Amino acid sequence: MVRNRENQRIRMPGERPRNRRRPPFHDSVRPVRAMRRRRSYQRRGVNRRGCAFFVVSLLILIFAVGYFFFGDRFFSGDNLIAGDGEIIVSFLDVGQGDSIVIRSNTHAVLIDGGGRQTQSVVMNYLRDAGITRLDYVVATHPHSDHIGGLITVLGRMEVGTLLMPDVTHNTDTFRDFLMAIENNDVDVMFPVPGENIRAGIIDLLMVAPPENFYNDDDLNNHSIVLRMAHGQTSFLFTGDAEAASEQQMLLGGMNLSADVLKVGHHGSRTSTTEAFLQAVNPTYAVIQVGAGNQFGHPHSEVIDRLHIHGVTILRNDTHGTIRMITNGREIRAYD
C-alpha cells in the first residue's frame, strides 16, 4: 500500500476510486434539514393539540355555564324555546315599524313585517327560531312600515293564510305586496270581527275593524286588531288603530282587557285614548318604535298616560327585540 507524507493512501494508476464522490452540498444537508423539519412539525403538533384541547375545553365550559343558567333555551337560535303549552311573542326590532312573531313549539303566526329596509331582521328571526311555515300572516293595514318586510316573507316562506283588511293603497310597496300575493298564490282572508283564527294553541280573536268601518279615510283605522287569550293571560295587538277605531272597539262591547298591549300607532298621540287604556288595563305596554324617528313617536302624552296607569313600558328603540313567554298562567319578558 502506497501512502503519502500525510499517511494517506495513494490510489495506484488505473485503480478505480474506492470511495464514491462526495455527495453535493444540498444532498448532504438534506437529512439534517428534514430532521429539523420533522422536529418542528412535532413541536407544532404539540402546540396544535394543546390549542384544540383548550378551545374544546372552553366551548364545553361555555355550554355548561349557559345550560346551567338558561337550560334548553341556551341552545335555541334566539335563546327561547316554547315548551308544551307555552307561547312566545316576539316584538322584533325593525326600527320604525311593526313586526310580531307569535309561536308555539308547532305553529307560528306573523303580524306585520316592518319596512322593506329591515326585511332581513324578520327573515333572520324566523330562520333562527327554526320556523319554515307560517300558519297565518297578518298585514294589519297597507302602510309600508307594516307590509314592506312581508313581501320577502311571502316569497320565501310557506304561508297558510294571509289576513288583511279589504282596502287598497296607492304606493309602490303596496303594489309589490299585491304582486307577491299573486305570484306566490297566497290564500287571502279579510277579517270578520268576533271570529277567531287558530294555529294549534295560538288563538286570535279578530276585534277590529268592524265590517261597516271601511268608509274611514284613514288607513290606520282599518288596522286589524287581534286579541290573543292563552289561559289566564292575554295580549292585544292593535296595529296603527287610532282613536276612532278605539271608540268603535269600545262600542262593540268585546273584551279588550289584556296583560300586554301593543301600543297603537308607535305611541302616537292619535291612539291609546284614556277610555281605551282603561278598558285594556295592561301590565305591559310594548311600543314598536325606531330611535330618532321623524314623527316624534312615542308622544309624551301617551308615555305619561301609561305611567299614570302604572304600566311597564317596553320599547324597541331602547330594549331591542322584546320577547315574552306565556304558559297560560304568567308572562315572562326578555329583551
Ligand SMILES: [Zn+2]
Ligand atoms: Zn305604522
